[in-house]
Amino acid sequence: MRWWKVALMAVLLMALIVAGSYGYWRYRMQAPIALEQSRVFEVMPGSGARQVIDRLAEQGIIDHRWPYRVVGVLEPQQLRHLRAGEFRLQPGMNAHQLLAKLSSNDIVTYELTIPEGWTLDRMRQRIDQTSRLAHDTRGMSDQALMEALGHGDQQGEGRFFPSTYRYHKGTSDLDIYRRAYARMQQEVQQAWSTRHEDLPIDTPYQALILASLIERETGVPEERARIAGVFVRRLERGMRLQTDPTVIYGLGEAYDGSLSRADLQKATAYNTYVIHGLPPTPIAMPGRDSLRAAVNPADGNSLYFVARGNGEHHFSATLKEHNAAVRRYILDRQ
Structure with a gap:
């Protein structure tokens, strides 16, 4: 056999081998990965493609490493943009879909909910106990937290908006505070900007303080504007606000679950049975409805309200009517 025929056969054989190998590689890349159920896989910060492939194999997500290493030769762009973070992988994904997922912005996110009416202390406890966050503020004083946010000249109470915040593993808790602060400002x-004319409050911060009182007093959402009306009319007349939540806030850890006559007479900066006007800071984080009620109170003539015991309040225009309501809803039930 002539040499050129031998060479031709060798070339053809090599071509067949290459074509077969390429076809098998394509087959492996299209085959489903070795997952039977959804699971989360984390790409660690600083991991290279080889390390990611090794961890996928070690965790039983892929059967073989070699198809992915071939990707680095034939289609290297698929391995250049792997992102750090947690990714939820699904059964039935093929290798291309797997690599696309690990290169995407589709990182697993979690939710953190801060309810309306919570204090900053409760918010900080919740955040400190939330897993998967980077707890960069744990152990900071409230003042140090505000300084870290760039607002060291402000008190932190009431400055953060109660809502649900999404985050991914490794997010700094400072990012949650930063978003909540910006949201409350907004x-x-x-x-x-929608405030009623001739309100007895002069600044947005006073509106925030008033809204916090409304938030803490409101048991039924529909009553927010009516409670705001009572507070606004009392402020206009120079009457003390006389709202129990401010007394409780002022007592701090000394509050034992019930208010005594001595508590109502105890002089603190927050005891609105003693001081005139608003307390110096908010006493909680108000939600949007309480903020809007604070600047758009309901019209009326009521100056008093007392809890009925079912979450609602009885509103009164005179002290005589109010005292009768107190006897009916509180004293007669004791």
């Missing part, structure tokens, strides 16, 4: 300004 909500306060939006509410203030």
Whole structure:
């Protein structure tokens, strides 16, 4: 056999081998990965493609490493943009879909909910106990937290908007505070821009303080504007606000679950049975509805309210009517 025929056969054989190998590689890349159920896989920060492939194999997500290493030769762009983070992988994904997922922005996110009416202390406890966050603020004083946010000249109470915040593993808790602070700033300004004329409050911060009182007093959402009306009319007349939540806030850890006559007479900066006007800071984090109620109170003539015991309040225009309501809803039930 002539040499050129031998060479031709060798070339053809090599071509067949290459074509077969390529076809098998394509087959492996299209085959489903070795997952029977959904699971989360984490790409660690600083991991290279080889390390990611090794961890996928070690965790039983892929059967073989070699098809992915071939990707680095034939289609290297698929391995250049792997992202750090947690990714939820699904059964039935093929290798291309797997690599696309690990290169995407589709990182697993979690939710953190801060309810309306919580204090900053409760918010900080919740965040400190939340898993998967980077707890960069744990152990900071409230003042140090505000300084870290760039607002060291402000008190932190009431400055953070109660809502649900999404985050991914490794997010700094400072990012949650930063977003909540910015959101409250936005909500306060939006509410203030719609304020009723001739309110007895002069600044958005006073509106925030008033909204916090409304938030803590409201058991039924529909009553927010009516409670706001009572507070506004009392402020206009120079009457003390006389709202129990401010007394409780002022007592701090000394509050034992019930208010005594001595508590109502105890002089603190927050005891609105003693001081005139608003307390010096908010006493909680108000939601949007309380912010809007604070600057758009309901019309009326009521100056008092007392809890009925079912979440609602009885509103009164005179002290005589109020005292009768107190006897009916509180004293007669004791």
